[in-house]
Amino acid sequence: MSTTVNTNNTTNNAAATATGSSSADLQNQFLKLLVAQLQNQDPTNPMDNAQLTTQLAQISTLSGIENLNTTLGSISGQLTTSQSLQASTLVGHGVMIDGSGILVGADSSTTPFGVSLDNASTTTTVTIKDSTGAVVRTVDLGAQSAGVHSFSWDGTNDAGTAVAEGAYTFTMAATSASGANVVSTPLQYAAVYGVNTNATGGTELNLGLAGNITLDKVRQII
Known part of the structure; x- marks a missing residue:
């Protein structure tokens, strides 16, 4: 014991x-x-x-x-x-991100626009509208492969006249050879102004008025 x-x-x-x-x-x-x-x-x-x-x-x-x-x-x-x-290294370059905006300058210059297709398409059409929702231009982009594509617009309407300066939006429609709709994501252009660190320590791109995004949101570098 x-x-x-x-x-x-x-x-x-x-x-x-x-x-x-x-x-x-x-x-x-x-x-x-x-x-x-x-x-x-x-x-x-x-x-x-x-x-x-x-x-x-x-x-x-x-x-x-x-x-x-x-x-x-x-x-x-x-x-x-x-x-x-x-x-x-992206500072000063442009990137394509999810969005449906196009900007037209005073000289009729426009920012690029794009689309991300889940599958190949036989017909691809873009419809551009002004701030009131009125259609100003419809463009047939033809057949496109699956993936990310970027395009440019000459800043004219369907009549060939230069449109007014300002912000425009667009929609995409794509179909496959069987006539089925192809899932498409519209892409817009944004300039990279700087690099930031967010609250969690991650890296973000400063896109000015387009806000901040993480690198995984970049679909294409222009």
């Missing part, structure tokens, strides 16, 4: 002096408890070897996970830095 009491007291003292949650702290706690238990264990009821092995394996696993997390954190930081450097 005396031996048991001394064992409990020694174990409690060892546990009280070792606190923490990291693998190193747990290892220190375990070793102190192990030494205390070996010094004071009951000879008639020795420590279970299987339990000791399990505890050692758990500590080793925790240490490995901590090292893995540290390594992954370092890799993530390097990838973020690399992504920012790559994104900076």
Whole structure:
């Protein structure tokens, strides 16, 4: 009975002096408890070897996970830095993003527009409208392969007259050889003015009035 009491007291003292949650702290706690238990264990009821092995394996696993997390954190930081450097090369260039806007300048110059097709089409038609919703130009783009395509508009209406300066919108319609509709996503042009870091540490492109977007939203670089 005396031996048991001394064992409990020694174990409690060892546990009280070792606190923490990291693998190193747990290892220190375990070793102190192990030494205390070996010094004071009951000879008639020795420590279970299987339990000791399990505890050692758990500590080793925790240490490995901590090292893995540290390594992954370092890799993530390097990838973020690399992504920012790559994104900076886009400053001054144009990109195609999801959207249906076209801008017409005073000299009838226009921003590019585009489409992303899920499948190949045999007929592809773009309809351009002014700010009131009136159709000003309909263009047959013919057959197009699946993927991203960009086009330019000469800034004239169906009568061949230059349209007024301002903002226009467009819609796309595409069909396959069987006559079925092909899923199409309209794309608009935006200029890249800078590179930002968002609240989560990710890299974003500053597109001015078009807002900020992440790199995965860029469909094409002009």
